[in-house]
Amino acid sequence: MKKLLQSLFILLFVATSAMAQERTITGTVTSKEDKLPIPGVSVKVKGTKSGTVTGSNGKYSVQVPAGATELEFTYLGFERLSKAIGGSTVDVVLSPDSKVLTEVVVTALGIKRQASSLGYATQIVKGDEVAQKSDPNLLNTLQGKVTGVNITSSSGAPGSSTNINIRGVTSFNGNNQPLIVVDGIIFNNGVDNTQNTLFGSQPSGRLSDVDPESIATINVLKGPAASVLYGSRASAGVIVITTKDGSGMKGKTEVTFSSSLNLQNASYLPKFQNEYGQGTQNNFVENSTNSWGPKFGTMPTVTTSYAGVVPYQAYPNNIKDFYKQGSILQNSLNIAGGDKDKNFVVNLGSTLQSGIIDHSKYQRHNVQVGGNTKLRNGIKLGGTITYVKSFTKNTIAGNGGSAFGQISRIPRSYDLSGAPYKNDLGNSIYFLPGQNHPKWSLENEYLDNRIDRVFGNTSISYDIADWINVGYRITADVYQDDKNAINRLGAARNPGGLLGESGILRGEYNGDLLINMKKNNVFTDGLNASLLLGQNINQRTLRASEVVAEGLVIPGFDNVSNGTVFTNSSATREMRRLVGHYAQLSLDYKSYLFMELSGRADMSSTLPTNKNTYFYPSVAVSFVPTEVFNIKSDVLSYLKIRGNVARVGRDADPYLLNSVYVKSSYGNNTASINFPMSIGGNSIPGFGASTRIGSPDLGPEFVTSYEGGFNIGLLKSRVSVDFTYFDTRSTNQIFNVAVSNSSGYDTRTTNIGEMRNRGIELQLNATPVRSSDFSWDVSMNFTRIRNKVLSIDEGVDNAPIAGNAFVGINPSIKVGYPYGVIISTANARTPNGELLVNGLTGAFAPGVPNSVVMSPQKDYTLGISNRFTYKGLTLSALFDINKGGQIYSFGQTDMRGGGQIEMTAKDRDQPRILPGVIANGDGTYRKNNIQVSAQTYWAGLGGLASEGAVFDATSYRLREVGLAYSLPAKLLTKTPFGQVSLGFSARNLWLFAPGFPQDPETNSSGAGNIQGVDFNGMPSTKNYGFNLKVTF
Amino acid sequence: MKYIRVNKILSFCAIAALALSTSSCKKFLDVNDTPNNPLAIPPNVALPGAIVGSAFANNNELNRFGSVLIDVTSGAAGSPLRWDRYNTDGDDFGNQWRFEIYDGALVNYKKIIESEGKYQSPVYSGISKIMMAYTFGMTTDCWGDIPYSDALKGNGATQPKLDTQKDIYLGAAGIQSLFDLVKDGMKDLDKKGLLIPKTDDVVYGGDIVKWKKAGNTLLLKLALQISLVEPAKAKAIIDEVLASADSYIKSNSENLEVKFGASVGSRSPVYEYTRISSFRTDQLISTRFLTKLQSTNDPRLTAFITKPGANYVTVDNGFAGTVPGFDTRSQFGNYVTGINGEGPVRLVSNWQRAFILAEAVLRLGTAGDAQALYTEGITASMQSAGVSGTDITAFLTANPTIATLSGTNEAKIKQIIDQKYISLVGNGFEQWTDWRRTGYPDLPAHQNAVGIDGTRPVRLQYITQEIQRNPNFKTGILPNVKVWWDVN
Structure with a gap:
């Protein structure tokens, strides 16, 4: 590489000094647009190999052979111009070139290049295309x-x-x-x-x-x-x-x-149902995150341990009102x-x-x-x-x-925005213990x-x-x-x-x-x-x-x-x-x-x-x-x-x-240990091998x-x-x-x-x-x-x-x-790709772990x-x-399985059948005909760690x-x-x-x-x- | 003139570039030694992390699982609710396998053993071998065949082969048996070294005599585990221990138990998951366990189970209705959790040893008086729970059918395991493992049980992720497939 560069140098020098010279023409090149001199313009004597470039003041001086008649001026972003050699001074004015191909592009390291010279794709976005677009990012x-x-x-x-x-x-x-x-x-x-x-x-x-x-x-x-x-x-x-x-x-x-x-x-929130409230299997349950409870209108109030007697009704805007402008x-x-x-x-x-x-x-x-x-x-x-x-x-x-871990689990009858959320000591008041x-x-x-x-x-x-x-x-x-x-x-x-x-x-x-x-x-x-x-x-x-x-x-x-x-x-x-x-x-x-x-x-x-x-x-x-x-x-x-x-x-x-050692720690959100531990007044250090080789x-x-x-x-x-x-x-x-x-x-x-x-x-x-x-x-x-x-x-x-x-x-x-891709548990399917249903329960058969689901x-x-x-x-x-x-969504899975979204209220009192087939045991299958409740159906479509959490x-x-x-x-x-x-x-x-x-x-x-x-x-x-x- | 200047500048640049690209450049680039992590650690820093890893594995998820499965607790939500229906799969216990057992406890025991020469620390090697045997034992008891002789080799075997449970317990060509591993460790304890454990030994504070007793007691536990499939071997091991000068755990103060602390990040897992974390609402005490204690007026009741109000509040296993609110539920008592999370986590206990020997007398004909050992077990357990001598006597007097072993050997063993089960509260793994081996205590099926075939799981399914990473694991071994020592 070094050798190559060296020889290139030499060639450049040789080219510079090998010009035949007979008379000198000088001049200044300026831009038509702003009348300022343009440095670096290529000046070429037409029909010869001689030429030069303009200096920083736009001026040039070139030796031309006796027979030369024209000078040619070229510069990135400007139209090429030929001008007859009159006297010993040739001043020219170059016009900017409006053609896209001669556009000057700033490439790597700030190098300016003519667009036509680029052998690769670049794309320019102008400042006004990103300014004042209602987003500071x-x-x-x-x-x-x-x-x-x-x-x-x-x-x-x-x-x-x-x-x-x-x-x-x-x-x-x-x-x-x-x-x-x-x-x-x-x-x-x-x-x-x-x-x-x-x-x-x-x-x-x-x-x-x-x-x-x-x-x-x-x-x-x-x-x-x-x-x-x-x-x-x-x-x-x-x-x-x-x-x-x-x-x-x-x-x-x-x-x-x-x-x-x-x-x-906040925009594009899901559409919620407003017919059924908190609970499961048509019963009100005060600490349930589900909305599979009784239909509204069947009971005026319910008694809760956290807020006493509260109305049992829909709060259609309980999620929407959680957000502000x-x-x-x-x-x-x-x-x-x-x-x-x-x-x-x-x-x-x-x-x-x-x-x-x-x-x-x-x-x-x-x-x-x-x-x-x-x-x-x-x-x-x-x-x-x-x-x-x-x-x-x-x-x-x-x-x-977290707030957003809970927001997808709010029952339709929970007055999220209206109910008091903290007591005089500043502690949270909520229907769900531990949250x-x-x-x-x-x-x-x-x-x-x-x-x-x-x-x-x-x-x-x-x-x-x-x-x-x-x-x-x-x-x-x-x-x-x-x-x-x-x-x-x-x-x-x-x-x-x-x-x-x-x-x-x-x-x-x-x-x-x-x-x-x-x-x-x-x-x-x-x-x-x-x-x-x-x-x-x-x-x-x-x-x-x-x-x-x-x-x-x-x-x-x-x-x-x-x-x-x-x-x-x-x-x-x-x-x-x-x-x-x-x-x-x-x-x-x-x-x-x-x-x-x-x-x-x-x-x-x-x-x-x-x-x-x-x-x-x-x-x-x-x-x-x-x-x-x-x-x-x-x-x-x-x-x-x-x-x-x-x-x-x-x-x-x-x-x-x-391979290194790290401070030991164990556990996750169930329970956890961090060293140094404090045991009986002693501080106990703990390091162990890092899990990476x-x-x-x-x-x-x-x-x-x-x-x-x-x-x-x-x-x-x-x-x-x-x-x-x-x-x-x-x-x-x-x-x-x-x-x-x-x-x-x-x-x-x-x-x-x-x-x-x-x-x-x-x-x-x-x-x-x-x-x-x-x-x-x-x-x-x-x-x-x-x-x-x-x-x-x-x-x-x-x-x-x-x-x-x-x-x-x-x-x-x-x-x-x-x-x-996300590897999780896919639904079990027949060789033909039909969903497999458990013939006893009407729920999907146990899923297949280690499958690409998304x-x-x-x-x-x-x-x-x-x-x-x-x-x-x-x-x-x-x-x-x-x-x-595809998108892997906990929130949607929660709201669907929890009976919150609109479609889960439709014909809720009617039994349903999960799509799929049941194995007959002899390699043949029959269409699933086992009726399940709406709750079993919607929850049965899939939980958090399943194919059912994947959406287009x-x-x-x-x-x-x-x-x-x-x-x-x-x-x-x-x-x-x-x-x-x-x-x-x-x-x-x-x-x-x-x-x-x-x-x-x-x-x-x-x-x-x-x-x-x-x-x-x-x-x-x-x-x-x-x-x-x-x-x- | 111009060219000279150019050449000057160019040569300056060339020199500058050259200078950088040789020796100074090498130095300039020599900044890749991490300031954030040590590249080696002495055994006294590694041991606490490893031992706590073993205790954490026993006391956290395996205990949450075992306690539900064995009718001590009932599931109210989350994983315990699934387990209460006998549902468990390869996504359970991934963290235990991964971060606690193999990459937490076991690999660091191995590192300690390997660094013995460097630090002149044979005692650490001894403790590590005993704890390694305990931890491998727990792992094979849960999963059956596991990577053992080929495990923990890092780059040397990134997909270790599995050894059969039989070979792990008994040894084979190139496979050191668990028994020999313990014995090896006990020998190391006798060696003189420069680095001696003190407070960093979170079990015995560096008491080597107690570690030897623990080693022998672990041999008893491991021997009894194979007593149905390999009675001769089990008897030989137990006879050896009984004759050993090193003795075995004979008092509650000699328990192999890991102490925890009272502050955040130092507290025992069972305290965290039943009292503190957001998972605390996942379980409560089972009506079955409560009834068992209440029916005999067991004086350990108040130590084992909390009474949040006027009454104990529990639900049956498999219960499908509305579970009482968290604040009103009965949970594990301070005996299990410690008042502020101190534990301890009891891995091998004095009463457990007494019950083991009692069973061995009946099952294997080893030396000893089964009745005396049995009573010793009950007494030790009660003492540990803070029950006074008078109350212990009163209990035994009031419950003659419990106090006295009677009937066939099998019936007596049933009585022993029944009391052992109660005494092992808070160690769901041991309770579950005894039940699998002996079929005791009698546990009626849970309500609404599903599982693979409606039966209580008898093993843990291999970790999904581990199967994915290591083709040596067989797939399709479901939780209803018994492990090698489980023959009844």
Whole structure:
């Protein structure tokens, strides 16, 4: 590799010095748009090999042979221009090129490329497509707008994390969230869960620290070919976010103020029955979570031990009234000024959200200052720094002892909102012993987290010559995440109370050396080359400590000093480092044939010292036939064909090489022990072998990708199509393979397995109508991804995915199935697939454990946006379809088996027959004809750990609606305003989910590798509000 | 001029990059030693975790299960309600198998034994071998054939083969019998070492004499377990123990019991799951057990069972109606749970030893007076429950049919097991295991029983997840299939 680079250098030098010279022409190249000089424009003497590029002031000087008559000027994003050589000065003005293919795209490491040169798919989302969309979470506002991307918000809880996967899940065990880069800063988008995800609260994901209002563009680099330069962590794709700056201000200073107020309501709650109340088998039972009691009207009151005599009647809105209206107030101020060389920006933002349940909120305040300058000696300096402060407070959720664990078990005759929920001592009053009233839980069981985050970059670069630039950039992203878990005395899961006070300090630091070289007409006329050499030094650190106070003494006192037992307290430190070297050679032949060769070698601290270096290459090619053959017409505006092969390696997490010992603990929520134990006044220590076997010879894992596609512009580019097919193979996966527990361990870390993702991405943009006053734009994003686990390990057919799981409900990998299927108990079936019924009871026959019962994989996703503009009025709507995929829901299973939902009241007094057949014992079957009660029937469809808890997650949704009006400029001439626009926006206005009684877009596990589970989480919301944007 | 500068800068970059990519780079990247976990631990830190693991396995889910199944408690909700209908499957006890037995207790006993040379800690090895035998014994008694000789090898055998229960008890080529494992441990106790257990021994506080007695008593328990299938071997073992200079547990203060604490995270499982956790509403005392004690005016009643109001409130096993509210129910008394969760968890007790020897006299013809041993068992149990000598005498006088063994040997054994059953309250595993072996006490079927075929489970089904991970496990062995020593 080094040798190759050397010879390339030599060739570049030779090309520079081998020019024949006869006379000198000088001139300046400026832009038609802003009249500013354009540096880096290629100036070529037509018919010869000689040429040059303009300097930083747009000036050039070129030696031309005597016979030369014309100079040709080319520059990315501008139309090619030929000009006759008149005198010794030739000044030209270049016009911006409006054609899509010459659009300049910011790719990996901030490198600007002409769109036509890219041999891979990227997709750009502009700032205004994510700003003012009634949702403060950036990822949520990207939903339906990008192909190849799967985004799932986890719940309507304020600040809750959102999962994003680009081109499917590529790692069995690693982080499958894409790398986020904000202004060149590697940006942590982690979710630091300090609680069990089955029983915890939804902490916020760290990308939510980016204010959507501050964003200029988002570029999604989907495949490894696009992201290879980012190295190890880019195998899950990269999202490059560029915030607003002053570089486009053309010398002015502009102040933009935007404000929005949105209201939020819990939405798509199931339809409940209001005919039958609490109890079982038609009897009232005061501590039953079922609504299989007597029909209303049969008895006026019932006597309860917790509230005395209460009316026995339906409370139709008992669940609905549990929720309140939430609100989101967002304000932001952006001040930007300067020009291309010297500019500054200040962004201020504030978001105040109050959630749909009591005591839940999200707040974010951010301030960003940045600027760039160019010194007189030509050195460019730049930097930006952002401070974000955010606060999230959410109740804990999950099965059983939480507000949301209870909310799916509220009998129809229980006055949830009206009945007193606590006594004078502040203790919960509830119908179910051992559990708490959900309102009590909201007040007394929650998690808040406070983030203080600073991220920024500083860079220096210098054009050593007009063809070479050297730069260094340092970025840092540091945040302190303080979490407070509050479980006051009496909390169902911690009756003695528990306070968890944790501080997590994460830091990531990067140093990048970048050497850019560029030369036109190398080897042969029309072949332009650029070479990038880089080095990356990366360090990631974590310092976390948590004080867990249990055995609380003073009611309502939330300081850890209130505890008597602190054995669950802990401290964790982590450090990982990586040094990468990379090179990228880009070749452009006459702007119709492009090739890009990249390679990166990483050395990682997390791999064994003697084998910690790994190399991975990529090659991407694109060809634009419309530029070569004369096939351009009014119908076919352009055509580009592209393809690439790429590989990205990924290192391990730290500290996986050794088997270690851990502090001993036993039990779960039935009973538990934590060392050190306090026995008879002695503190007894206890450590034991960790359940994981380390791997001293661990290697990196790889993702290899093959991608092909084309772009077509039709009807004078009124219609454009972008199609991509990809096939990625993930191999050598670093995974904790499950081992037989009788080996003394639970897992062993090793490199195993293979997984495949294949997919189609189709993007269609069209402007069906375009007139001076009215235009109609349509854009469609279609994604279909097929993931399949091809192999795991010798003799291992499946393995659970790392994370918290209920016994018998395991999110898993299984050979032949998509990633993340849930292995649980399936209904017993005949060889023909008919459900098998027990001939004695009429209930389903005992289920088959260890069966795949659920797959979260979607058939396809489709987003369709329409945008109508009439003069200053713009109406936009985003409709999306998530077809297929399944959801595993505790809540729905509870409500169906508990007789709460509407369909369970229909003909309740009539006996029913479960679908299926009964074995005759001789290999034949008869249709089930055993009548059972409605309660047996609905409960018999399946309990929590069964196939009956699985539902189809298909949804059709009106995701976004926006109406904006920009005041006509002439109205504003006498005001200080440059632009004023007013708007209305809404999210989730309409939903149709045929297979699920609620909104199937939910995931109680939050962002991460476990998807499609609804283990008693919060419902989603419908948001709508008004916004205002003013510029000065 | 220009090119010189370029070259200068380039060579600087090259040097910088080179410098990093050689020796300093190696150092820069050498940060992968975990600061969060030890890579080795001394036996005195490992032992408490392991022993508590054994006790936790016995006292938590197995006890919840055993007590319901054996009519001491009734299920009101959740798993105990299923078990009360005889329903159990491979999803039950996964945590016990996984985190408590194999990956909690057993693997760490093994680690302690392996580190004997490094820490010069033979006494720890001795204790570990005895406790390992106890724990493997409990495991095979529940599941039958299990990984034993091939288990706990980590990477060496990630899918261990299974040994038959017979080979585990009796030994075979390459398989050390449970008896030899205990004896090996007792030998280690005599060896001199540098590291000696003190408070970290949560059973005897480092009293080696008592550990030897415990080892011998465990041999008695294991021998009786196989007395129906291998009477000669059982007799030989018991004879050996009776002749042993090391003696066996002879007083209540010598019980092999694990003490717990009174604070959160230190309390005994049975206290947690009956008094504290949200699962406390899952069970209550069975009417059958209450009636059994009340019918004889057993003076242990108040120690064994709580009386929340004026009366004891219980329901029958398999009861399908509305279960009384939690605050009004009778639960395990402080004898079982400790006042604030201190336990203890009684793994092998003095009265249990007395009943074992009494049965052995009748069944195997070992030395001793069955009646005297039987009375000793009753007395020791009552003393342990805080019953005064006068009250014990009064009870025996008032219940002559209990006090005196009579009838055939089988009838006498029935009497013995009946009292043993009462005395083992709070150890559902032992009660269930005695019932499986002897068929005593007489337990009428539960109401609304379902199970596999309506019969009370006689084994635990292999863990679903473990079958999935280890093809050596046979599938389809349901809870109605008897284990090897269960022949009646």
